[in-house]
Amino acid sequence: MLKLAWRNLIAHPIRSILTSASVCIAILLLCLLRSIVTTLDAGIEAASATRLIVMSSISLFVDMPVSYQQRIEQVDGVDVIGKWQWFGGYYQNPRNFFAQFAVDPEHLFDMYPECQLDEEAKQRFLSTRNGCIIGRKLADDPNFAWKVGDKIPLVGALFPHPDGGAWEFEVCGVYTSSAANFDERTMMFQWKFFEETLRTSGQDPGVGVFVFRCEPGANVERIMGEVTAMFENGPMSVRCAPESEFQRMFISMMGDIPMLLGWIGTAVFVALLLGCVNTMLMAGREQVRDIGIYKALGFDDVTAFRVLVTQSLLLCVIGGAAGIGLTLALKPGIAAAIAAMFPVFIVADETLIFAAVLIVLLGLAAGIVPAWRASRMKPIEALRAEH
């Protein structure tokens, strides 16, 4: 049966190769789309439930006054709090993108256990005014190749240095991350250094987000409500949400990406299905007489059905397997290409299983109409065809 299916496919090499190639490309695309969704979700899932984020209710890009910190800290049940400010600088060239934040270092490691750094480096970071820590991936990036003790000059695109020159940071340590939500391509430096430097020219930096942790057993809902209510009447109203919620918001700022990708994926699949159905209908029409011969020889309707479905499955499985193979082969390259934006690129086993199921469904769906026709065909009519 397989031999027969294979022979029939290679009897029309161009058509079979084109159809298989389209299955291959489409499956590759579907795997990548799914993997992007998985990658985005991974950040949300890994996000901590005990950490809460406070941001301006207008948008993430609007700052809050520094004075909010003390007021939030006074809310009953708030344990520790820290500031985060997006620095938005670049090294030598704006294309060398990586994230930099001004942070409060005191509770950083306490609040973010996933950020792992040895004790000595922590102490060095705390005691160096212009000290910074960088993630493993950033340190390993051949464009930078920074190590402890290096000085990193950054041009402050959002916060120009009062001298007009570059900001200079000293690498105090290289951290690793134990969770998908904590990026290893980030640099963090001391808020105090940031603030004091800007003050010399009379500027007063705001805060992008506050991150705080509740005391164990505290009523998180109540705290979120109190924090929001506290600033309701200005000067700047805020939004307070658990970190996972915040991550989701952050992703949805780019639009409802998972949904969009889902639609694209569906469209790709439908187009692919139509192409495969077309190929199989053609094959079915060409093989009408063959079907008549099988039946005259004593093969039953089920065999006639299988002859065409096997061809369809074979066509899709060959193309689909190539697509899955290609996905795995391209994975490291893609991961490297998007490393600046996403800490990891996850091709989940579920995605591959999903693709495999899709391939089989596709093969069945494309083959079912011609196969059904073949099985229903009366032998005399099939034999009269082409005569």
Next chain:
Amino acid sequence: MTNAMIRVKNVTKSYSRGGETLKVLNGLNLEMDEGRFYALMGPSGSGKTTLLNLVGGLDHPDSGDLFVAGANLSDLDGAELARWRADNVGFVFQGFNLIPVLSARENVELPLSLTGLSRAERKKHAEYALELVGLKDRMNHRPKQLSGGQEQRVAIARALATDPKVLLADEPTGDLDRKSAEQVLDLLVRLNQEFKKTILMVTHDPHAADRAQSIVHLEKGELGRIEHNAPAAAK
């Protein structure tokens, strides 16, 4: 009834085409003995192919009964009929008999896959059948690489491979030149004489019909004369 291989009793068959009913067979009665070679002749449209298909269980009559190789075909449902065909009849059609993507040997092996034979036995049977039709040296050729006459001989080898009692051939020499046609006819005569196959061959060609032992004439769905060619028709 004792030695009738094929019995056609009161068989009628009509086709409906766009509301019109076309009566093709009109209460036909016919008996054919085991081990004889029959030629079926008649003008175009007289129902020869229709009769052959009914005898081979490829189609059902509107009424009447067909007893072929010991079975009453009306008693068999679709799947049983397919099984019965595999065991009892071999078909040779006019032109395009072979599966184009399979080699001559694979084509001959095809009906053998419905038997319980092992792969090695199937191969042996197929090679033997091809040897019988004189095409063993072509067994790995595809149908496209064979001449029309060779194709027909491969089709005969395939019809033989399962050792059926009845061979049904619909204008097997219709598309062939004189010489190839003679080869095919020689082969059929030999199968009849040496292997005692009951053969029913539709033909338009009086020469071909002369090679059979009996010639059955069909006219407008009714039985005409039956001629018996005196001695065996081996040339």
